[in-house]
Amino acid sequence: MTAFRLHLSNLLVFLVLLGAGTPAAADPRLTFEGSFVQGGLVVARTEPFALVEVDGRPTRLSPEGLFLLGFGRDADPTVEITVTFGDGGVLRRRLDVAEREFPVQRIEGLPPQQVTPDPKTLERIHAESALIRTARELDSARTDFTGGFAWPVQGTITGVFGSQRILNGEPRAPHSGVDIAAPPGTPVAAAADGVVSLIHEDMFYTGKTVLLDHGHGLASIYVHLSEIEVVEGQRVEQGTAIGKVGATGRATGPHLHWGVSLNQTRLDPELLVGPMPKTSAQ
Ligand SMILES: [Zn+2]
Incomplete structure (x- = not known):
């Protein structure tokens, strides 16, 4: 173990010399797995018991030294990570977040907007979105995200x-x-191991709705279901049946709306899984 540590610190000195003057020089004390891109999720690993800040905000670190970075649709072009180690040393890195282009559809000449929902419906919509927001804010110590994600339906x-x-x-x-x-x-x-953090049988927009907590503020949501087959607090594994595809809530036809979020930042689920497997119908 001592030999390994020596080896690592020698490597570090080497890398620091190699990267002198380049602020983004690689450092074995901070490694990443994932996509530094708008909509992307990155699992970062550093030393246990370090203090981590992402863009100046303290971030949960697991006992193994793992923390999460998530980039929204309109994320800034760079992210700054500051790690303060147990020995007081500070590592600061600024990394690029790749920009993406998202499809934008402009439709002109539509008849004026339909009337806004009546006050009672509005009240219901606000109450329901507060429930979802609270479930997304859950910042548990779980590290279920290490098992990765899979398509919830084909x-x-x-x-x-x-x-x-x-x-x-x-x-x-x-x-x-x-x-x-x-x-x-x-x-x-x-889509991944986790715990059911919220179920709702009838939300105005999303109908039968399930949210899963995967740890560290990472959540997934499954919307418009025709049936829910789990209960709040239930432990699930990747592949556990949680419900059935439907068109409940405001949906034009049967489909699953699948969302992933880190705290309140929406991420692109497609970046977490491979391409959709081809079914026999395709
Ligand atoms: Zn949708």
Whole structure:
């Protein structure tokens, strides 16, 4: 173990000399797995018991030295990570976050917007979105995210993350997840290990809704289900059936809307899984 530590620190000196003058010189005390890109998630590893700040905000570190970085659709072009080690040493790195282009659809000449929901419905919408927000804010010590993600259902992708419609010049909220069309009743699986943090049988927009907590503020949401097959607090593994594809809430047809978020930042689920497997129908 001592030999290993010596070896590591020699390597570090070497790397520091090699990278002198380049602020982004690699450092074996801070490594990354994932995509530094808008919508991307990165699992970072440093020394246990360090203090980590991401863009100046303290970030949860697991006992193994893991922490998460998530980049929203409109994330800044760089992220700054500051690690303060147990010996007082500080490592500061600024890393590039690649910019993406998202589909934007402009539709002009539409008839004026339909009336806004009545006060009672508005109240309901606000109460429901508060429930979802609270579930997304959960910052548990779990590290279920280390097991990775898989598609919760196989089907045709009909809506991608980040796409936006501008209706009569008014930009609408960008699409916060991925839509997968599949026959009603198709089983929906947990995309990763976790714990059910919220179920709701009838939300105005999202119908039957399930949220899973994967640890460190990483959550996934499954929306428009026809059936829910889990309960709050239930432990699930990747592949556990959590419900069935439906069209509950405001949906134009049976599909799963699948979203992933780190705290309140929406991420692109497609970046966490490989390409959609080709089904026999495709
Ligand atoms: Zn959707």
